[in-house]
Amino acid sequence: MSYKCSRCKRDVQLDEYGGVRCPYCGHRVLLKERSRDVKEVDVQ
Amino acid sequence: MSAEYDVEFVEREDREARFLVRGVTPGFANGIRRAMVADVPTMAIDTVRFVENSSVMFDEQLALRLGLVPLTTPPVGEFGEDETVTLSIDVEGPATAYSGDLVSSDDLVEPADENVPIIELKDGQRLEAEADAVIDRGKDHAKHQGGVAVGYRHLQRVEVEGDLPEFEDEESRIIRGVIEDDGELVSTSEFDHDLSNRYPGKEVRIEDVPNAFVFHVETDGSFPIEELVTRAADTIAERATELEDAVQL
Numbered sequence: 001m002s003y004k005c006s007r008c009k010r011d012v013q014l015d016e017y018g019g020v021r022c023p024y025c026g027h028r029v030l031l032k033e034r035s036r037d038v039k040e041v042d043v044q
Numbered sequence: 045m046s047a048e049y050d051v052e053f054v055e056r057e058d059r060e061a062r063f064l065v066r067g068v069t070p071g072f073a074n075g076i077r078r079a080m081v082a083d084v085p086t087m088a089i090d091t092v093r094f095v096e097n098s099s100v101m102f103d104e105q106l107a108l109r110l111g112l113v114p115l116t117t118p119p120v121g122e123f124g125e126d127e128t129v130t131l132s133i134d135v136e137g138p139a140t141a142y143s144g145d146l147v148s149s150d151d152l153v154e155p156a157d158e159n160v161p162i163i164e165l166k167d168g169q170r171l172e173a174e175a176d177a178v179i180d181r182g183k184d185h186a187k188h189q190g191g192v193a194v195g196y197r198h199l200q201r202v203e204v205e206g207d208l209p210e211f212e213d214e215e216s217r218i219i220r221g222v223i224e225d226d227g228e229l230v231s232t233s234e235f236d237h238d239l240s241n242r243y244p245g246k247e248v249r250i251e252d253v254p255n256a257f258v259f260h261v262e263t264d265g266s267f268p269i270e271e272l273v274t275r276a277a278d279t280i281a282e283r284a285t286e287l288e289d290a291v292q293l
Contacts, residue, residue, distance in 0.1 A: 034097075034098070038093050038094065038095050039093070039094045039103055040091060040092070040093045040094075041091070041092050041093075041094065041103045041104055041107040042090070042091055042107070043088075043089055043090050043091065043092065043107045043108055043110065043111030043185075043187065044104075044108070
């Protein structure tokens with residue numbers, strides 16, 4: 001899963017062992033980036 | 045009901061008009077009004093594909109805003125119910141995305157107004173999307189309403205009955221719409237909607253003229269007024285023939 005560290009703004013890859021923590025700066029707040037897929041929405 | 049209607053324009057502009065129709069029943073007048081609001085097919089955006097949206101609003105909110113942008117509607121028969129027209133938008137901040145930024149793949153279907161704001165984008169934000177417009181009716185979704193602010197009033201006849209008593213205070217008499225004065229049509233806005241301005245010191249009587257209605261019609265820019273009214277009448281005729289065919293087994 002790809003996230004972005006909210007402190008150092010670097011891209012972070014998380015695996016199931018490392019826990020939720022930025023490997024570069026140790027910050028525990030990570031942000032999920034929007035995927036690059038095209039999203040189709042109906043007008044309602 | 046008489047076979048011929050007498051139609052007279054009081055005000056006439058591209059998107060807004062006021063006209064008098066004589067010789068229609070109240071039921072038919074209301075039928076025309078309802079047809080103008082709900083039964084005239086117009087183009088509107090129905091699905092949006094977001095390539096990038098880093099603005100502060102959700103995709104769904106922007107899709108709704110894009111759907112409500114009035115689009116010009118091609119002549120009858122030019123488009124089928126399931127055909128689509130693709131429009132695209134690509135705006136990068138700092139800027140405001142306007143309806144005029146929508147680029148259409150078809151010259152017949154374009155935003156009716158260029159200045160409808162969609163979203164304000166700050167530095168680094170970007171909106172890139174592709175949208176499909178379809179033709180449909182106002183009764184299915186309000187975005188397909190061609191006629192907006194459609195209404196009618198009775199034509200009112202004003203008759204002077206005599207002078208007011210000498211020492212009586214003049215009271216204002218507010219009416220709205222269009223009055224008929226010796227066959228001449230006068231909009232009440234010409235005398236500030238107050239009959240005491242037009243007939244000072246007179247006692248007047250107002251009555252509705254039977255079967256004469258003054259329509260006030262405004263379109264969203266999909267087509268001119270004349271188109272809207274004639275297409276509305278056509279939809280009524282269509283449904284009437286449909287009913288006729290259905291009952292003749």
